[in-house]
Amino acid sequence: MPSPDADQVASHFRHTSVLLEGAVDTLVHNPDGIYLDGTFGRGGHSRVILSRLSDQGRLMAMDRDPQAIAAAEDIQDPRFEITQREFARLAEYAQEQGVYGKLSGVLLDIGVSSPQLDDPERGFSFMRNGPLDMRMDPTQGESAAAFLARASEADIANVFKLYGEERYAKRLARAVVARRIEKPFTHTVDLADVLKTAHPAWEKGRHPATKAFQGLRIYLNGELDQLDAALEGALEALAPGGHLVVISFHSLEDRRVKRFIRHHVRGDTHLPRGVPIRDDQLNRRLEALGKGMRPSDEEVDANPRARSAVMRAARKRV
Numbered sequence: 001m002p003s004p005d006a007d008q009v010a011s012h013f014r015h016t017s018v019l020l021e022g023a024v025d026t027l028v029h030n031p032d033g034i035y036l037d038g039t040f041g042r043g044g045h046s047r048v049i050l051s052r053l054s055d056q057g058r059l060m061a062m063d064r065d066p067q068a069i070a071a072a073e074d075i076q077d078p079r080f081e082i083t084q085r086e087f088a089r090l091a092e093y094a095q096e097q098g099v100y101g102k103l104s105g106v107l108l109d110i111g112v113s114s115p116q117l118d119d120p121e122r123g124f125s126f127m128r129n130g131p132l133d134m135r136m137d138p139t140q141g142e143s144a145a146a147f148l149a150r151a152s153e154a155d156i157a158n159v160f161k162l163y164g165e166e167r168y169a170k171r172l173a174r175a176v177v178a179r180r181i182e183k184p185f186t187h188t189v190d191l192a193d194v195l196k197t198a199h200p201a202w203e204k205g206r207h208p209a210t211k212a213f214q215g216l217r218i219y220l221n222g223e224l225d226q227l228d229a230a231l232e233g234a235l236e237a238l239a240p241g242g243h244l245v246v247i248s249f250h251s252l253e254d255r256r257v258k259r260f261i262r263h264h265v266r267g268d269t270h271l272p273r274g275v276p277i278r279d280d281q282l283n284r285r286l287e288a289l290g291k292g293m294r295p296s297d298e299e300v301d302a303n304p305r306a307r308s309a310v311m312r313a314a315r316k317r318v
Ligand SMILES: C[S@@+](CC[C@H](N)C(=O)[O-])C[C@H]1O[C@@H](n2cnc3c(N)ncnc32)[C@H](O)[C@@H]1O
Pocket: 015, 016, 017, 018, 038, 039, 040, 041, 042, 043, 044, 045, 046, 062, 063, 064, 065, 068, 085, 086, 087, 088, 109, 110, 111, 112, 113, 114, 136, 223, 226, 227
């Protein structure tokens, strides 16, 4: 892939941040604190966080996508630094920087950015034709084309079902395998057309390839494992009283975030079921900060990609 030019990337494909004010209001409780934005994207949240910090405050950011890192070039602020890395390794980053256990807040705005979806060259979109890639970091791991060329029919069906929640996963996988014998898949629209032809029940307003594409993207980027590791890492890297804020875009992710927070709010899940629990056996490490927050109707009207977003937040107990 050619090395990304920050201006080109920033001007061609824009990202509208979701729950921008709500997330930053919940995250920043101490203007002198050290914060970590695990999903820089185009820096929508990062820029507002910086505007809320004092001269003593500090913001560390990360993203696994080299184009996101290039888009941060215009932030010339001594309080800001960024690294290209997976957020599963956020605790390691905090350790290297000497701030492990000292963070005032961690923000994760997970999933894909609009520039990733909108740039056909990234291969995420079934609407715009491009090479079938779908990696957030195109230098790591396996592309969608490589996976579809080598995986068994059962593995492909599993990806569509587990990560795309596609009801007709087996049927779609069968069509993919039948077609690849004649010609391998190299482009997004070609795959989308095969999925569309094989799909028996189109839902109104939704392209029949939507769920299968989601499944491939989540699988190829290891998104659920990344999320689990990032939540664990954030809990350790936060200072007592630090805030964790997570915005997710579909139920597979939100369920995990909700479960993680509930587990640490109750502090009882390591004990066998049915055993009476004494208070001193509980290890309550988090306090929930409100209930899940969703974008307003106005925000969804202005940015339809916000419609499935849910934000959950918690405070690490002292
Ligand atoms: C929804 S966008 C974030 C947008 C950002 N908050 C903004 O306002 O511009 C999600 C970003 O997270 C990044 N990302 C997703 N999974 C990641 C992971 N496991 N590690 C690091 N970055 C990841 C993507 O590359 C993408 O840039």
